[in-house]
Structure formats: structure tokens, C-alpha cells
Amino acid sequence: MAGSFHSRYGGSREMDETRTRPDMGEVIQIEEARIRDHLGEMVRGTVEEALNAMFDAEAERLCGAARYERTEARRDTRAGHYERKLETRAGSVQLKVPKLRRQTFETAIIERYQRRETSVEEALIEMYLAGVSVRRVEDITEALWGTRVSPSIVSALNKKIYAKIEEWRNRPIAGEHPYVFLDGIVMKRTWAGEVRNVSLLVAIGVNTDGYREILGICEGAKEDKSGWSSFLRHLVDRGLKGVELIISDACRGLVESITEYLPDARWQRCVVHFYRNVFSHVPTGKVRDVTHMLKAIHAQESREAARQKARAVVDELRRQRLGRAAELVDNGFEETLTYYSFPDSHWIKLRTNNPLERVMKEIRRRTRVVGAFPDGQSCLNLAAARLRHIAGTQWSTRRYMNMEPLRMAKAETYGAAVA
Numbered sequence: 001m002a003g004s005f006h007s008r009y010g011g012s013r014e015m016d017e018t019r020t021r022p023d024m025g026e027v028i029q030i031e032e033a034r035i036r037d038h039l040g041e042m043v044r045g046t047v048e049e050a051l052n053a054m055f056d057a058e059a060e061r062l063c064g065a066a067r068y069e070r071t072e073a074r075r076d077t078r079a080g081h082y083e084r085k086l087e088t089r090a091g092s093v094q095l096k097v098p099k100l101r102r103q104t105f106e107t108a109i110i111e112r113y114q115r116r117e118t119s120v121e122e123a124l125i126e127m128y129l130a131g132v133s134v135r136r137v138e139d140i141t142e143a144l145w146g147t148r149v150s151p152s153i154v155s156a157l158n159k160k161i162y163a164k165i166e167e168w169r170n171r172p173i174a175g176e177h178p179y180v181f182l183d184g185i186v187m188k189r190t191w192a193g194e195v196r197n198v199s200l201l202v203a204i205g206v207n208t209d210g211y212r213e214i215l216g217i218c219e220g221a222k223e224d225k226s227g228w229s230s231f232l233r234h235l236v237d238r239g240l241k242g243v244e245l246i247i248s249d250a251c252r253g254l255v256e257s258i259t260e261y262l263p264d265a266r267w268q269r270c271v272v273h274f275y276r277n278v279f280s281h282v283p284t285g286k287v288r289d290v291t292h293m294l295k296a297i298h299a300q301e302s303r304e305a306a307r308q309k310a311r312a313v314v315d316e317l318r319r320q321r322l323g324r325a326a327e328l329v330d331n332g333f334e335e336t337l338t339y340y341s342f343p344d345s346h347w348i349k350l351r352t353n354n355p356l357e358r359v360m361k362e363i364r365r366r367t368r369v370v371g372a373f374p375d376g377q378s379c380l381n382l383a384a385a386r387l388r389h390i391a392g393t394q395w396s397t398r399r400y401m402n403m404e405p406l407r408m409a410k411a412e413t414y415g416a417a418v419a
Contacts, residue, residue, distance in 0.1 A: 048093040051086070059098040059105060076102045162381045169384050173215060173235065176242025177205030178406060179346075180215065180265070181356040182228075183248060185363060187379045200363075200383050201231040204356050208242070210401040212355065214391045215240065219380045225253025232261040245342060247353055249273040250335070269335035270353035271298055277332070281324040290317070290325065297333060298351060303340035307333075343405035355400075362386055 060066050065074040079099045086093050098105050181204050189198045203215040216235050220227030228251065243265040246258055250269055258267055275294050282290050293313045300306040310333040317326035339350040349355070366386045367379070390396075 048095070051093065052096050055096065055098055055105075059100065062100060062103060062105065076100045161385065165381060165384050165388055168388050169217060170238065173239040173241075175207050177207050177213070177215065177240065178242060178244040178403070179206040179247070179350065179401075180240075180243050180245070181205070181247045181353055182251075182254065183353055183356045183360060184220065184227075184251065185360050185383075187367060187383075189379055198379060199227060200380060201227060202356065202360065202363075202383075202387070203231070203235060204359060205240075205243075206401055206403075208403055208407075210399045210403045212396055212400045214359075214387045214396070217380065217384050217387055219377075225256055228254045228257040229260065232257050236261050245338065245350060247350060249353065250277075250332070266338050266341065267335070268338040268350060269332065270351075271336045272352045272354065272357075274332055274336050278325050278328050281328065282322060286320070286322070290322075293317075294329070298336065303337050306337050306340065343409055345405050346401060349401065359387070359390060362390060 056067075059078060063074060063076045063078065065071045067078065077100070079101045081096045081098050084095045084097055086095050182201070184199045184201050186197050186199055188195050199220040200217055201220045202217045205213050205215045207213060216231070216238070218231045218234055220231060240262075243262050245268055246262065246265050247268045247270060248254055250273065255267055258265055271294075275291065278290065278294065279287055293316060297306050297309045297313060300309055310329060314326045314330045317323075317329060336351065339347050342350060363383045363386050367382060
């Protein structure tokens with residue numbers, strides 16, 4: 001009976017002790033964490049102390065004397081210090097950087113820190129401008145540097161780069177640009193609680209050496225005469241000159257603005273936009289056949305041959321009872337043949353606005369993640385930032401055209417005029 005009693009109640013006491021006794025594994029884990037934190041603090045303290053001692057030694061070398069030391073060899077005196085954080089593998093340390101009265105205190109440590117700080121900022125900005133969302137930027141920075149960059153920091157960095165972008169957007173245009181491509185892109189912005197359209201007008205050019213350049217971007221309420229006039233005035237005031245041909249869609253008011261601000265330039269209507277206008281009045285089943293007819297116009301070896309082909313196409317469209325399409329071709333084909341006045345090696349690149357269309361696609365890709373902008377300025381800033389990014393790539397460093405045929409053609413024309 002007693003045995004059963006002890007067996008019953010003794011076993012119960014052992015179970016209670018087991019339940020109340022702490023897990024030794026957990027204790028060890030807690031102590032290890034405390035030890036790591038303590039060691040980390042010791043390492044950070046040692047790194048901070050060593051770096052500040054190096055700064056003091058460097059300051060003494062630049063001054064030619066120790067602190068408070070009076071000697072004829074002294075070249076400078078101290079003027080206190082300023083504090084700066086430095087991220088190291090041991091953690092964040094606080095530096096006390098000496099200030100000198102006569103010279104700037106410079107060390108290799110500060111230079112390396114400045115380079116790292118600049119590279120981090122540039123990396124964040126490049127990620128943002130390349131189309132990476134702010135949330136994704138936060139995730140990437142946390143993975144790379146162990147610190148999560150907040151949206152406010154990204155916004156502050158963007159303000160810094162936008163100041164440079166505005167300076168770039170208003171920079172002088174150097175040299176001459178015989179060929180200029182113009183186009184507009186419609187974006188969404190909020191206005192008094194409503195979402196409205198805002199137009200961004202963009203220009204790229206080909207200079208006399210055959211390289212492409214981003215010439216400018218401006219906001220326009222609409223793609224009308226006032227908007228294009230303001231944009232062309234902006235380009236001319238910055239130094240745009242030597243323009244011989246402008247390639248664009250048949251934007252309202254654009255041709256009138258060209259004659260006002262660039263009177264010596266001729267206008268080439270983009271044949272792709274011209275085709276699309278015609279297709280809007282062609283049944284779906286006949287679009288393929290009409291496409292072949294229109295392309296045949298611009299595949300001719302001369303302007304006169306293209307004119308004859310265009311008249312034949314008009315007659316064929318009328319025969320097929322496509323009266324509105326025939327009218328559009330008849331009234332507009334001459335505007336698409338201006339490129340025949342330039343070297344034939346340039347024709348394929350002058351008859352469409354495709355070079356600028358590709359740039360516009362990049363702007364759309366980058367701005368699609370935003371949706372509706374809070375104002376026109378933020379929309380303009382982001383689009384201009386993307387253009388500036390494109391201008392710094394191989395897009396502008398690869399020769400786009402051989403301009404020697406144009407120079408030779410101009411020399412022959414001027415020579416014949418003098419004769």
C-alpha cells in the first residue's frame with residue numbers, strides 16, 4: 001500500500017519538477033545572443049576608437065603639431081570637429097572628423113566613405129529610374145546593405161536628382177542637328193480630384209556627326225499650336241539650329257509652329273502614322289491588301305515614281321469602294337514623300353518616327369507603375385529622368401547615320417548655286 005502510495009505520489013512530484021525546470025537549451029541560446037551583442041558592442045567600440053585616433057593623428061600631421069602644442073613647425077590649428085556616421089561590418093560607428101582653420105581635412109577613410117555613400121545613392125536612383133518600384137527598392141537595399149531604405153529616403157534622393165535633371169533639361173544645345181524627330185505622349189494626372197490628360201512633348205535629333213541626342217522635353221496642356229510653339233521656342237532659345245528636316249505625325253498646329261520657329265526646315269509626315277489613319281477607314285478583311293498598296297508607294301526609287309504609284313493606289317481604293325481611305329491617301333501622300341529630297345541611304349530612317357517611338361515606349365514602361373501623377377511637374381520629372389538615363393547609354397554613343405552623303409549633297413547644291 002505504501003509502495004503504491006510512494007509510486008503514485010512520488011512519480012507526480014518528479015513530473016512537476018520536470019514541468020517547472022527550464023529548458024537548458026533555451027538558456028544557452030539566450031546567453032549566446034547576449035554574448036554576440038556584447039562582442040558586437042566591443043568590436044564597434046574598438047573600431048570607433050581606432051578610427052577617431054587615426055583622425056587625430058592625421059590632423060596632427062596636417063597641422064605640423066600635436067593638439068595645444070606650440071612650435072614653429074605648426075602650419076594650421078584645429079577648429080573643433082563634426083560628427084559623421086559610418087556603416088561598417090561591425091555596425092554603425094560615430095566618427096569625430098576634425099576641422100582645420102586653413103585647410104580641408106581629407107583622409108582616405110572619408111574619401112572611401114564618400115564614394116560608398118555616392119554609389120549607394122546612385123544605385124537607389126538608378127533602380128528607381130529603371131522602373132523598380134519603391135517597395136522593391138526597399139527589399140533590394142535590405143538584402144544588399146542590411147538596412148531597409150524608407151520611401152521618404154527614396155523621395156529625398158529623387159529630389160536631389162530631379163534638381164540635376166531640371167538643369168539637364170534646360171542645358172544649351174550644342175552644334176547643328178539636320179534631322180529632328182518630334183512626338184507627344186499623353187499621361188494621366190490628378191486635377192481637383194479628377195484624372196485628366198497631360199501631354200509631354202519630346203524631341204530627339206541627329207547631329208552632323210550622325211549621333212542621336214535627346215534635345216528636350218516639355219509639358220504641354222494639349223498637342224496644339226500653342227503647345228508646339230512653346231516647345232519649339234524652348235528648343236530654339238537653348239540653341240537648336242541647322243535643322244533641315246523634321247519628322248513627326250500630323251499633329252495639330254505643328255506645321256504652323258515649324259514655319260514660325262524653324263522656317264528653313266522641311267516637314268516629313270511619319271508614314272506609319274499615315275498608314276494607321278488610312279486603316280481606320282478600311283474593313284478588317286482588307287487591311288492586309290491596303291497595307292501592301294501603301295508600302296508600294298514608299299518603295300519607289302524616286303519621288304515622281306512614288307507620286308505615280310500613289311495615284312494608282314487612290315484609283316484602286318475608289319474602285320474597291322473605299323472612298324474615305326482613297327481621299328486620305330490622295331490628300332496626304334505628298335506630305336510623306338519629303339524624305340526623297342535627302343540622300344537615299346537615309347530614306348529608311350527618315351520616313352518614320354520609329355526612333356522616337358522606341359524612346360516613348362521606355363517612358364510609358366517607366367511611368368506605367370505610377371498610374372495617375374499628382375501633378376504635371378512630377379510627371380515631367382520622371383519622364384525627363386528616364387530620357388536622361390537613355391542619353392547616358394549606348395543609345396547616344398553608337399553612330400546612327402553616316403552623314404557624309406548629306407554633306408556631299410549640300411556641297412554639290414551650293415556649288416551649283418554659285419556656278
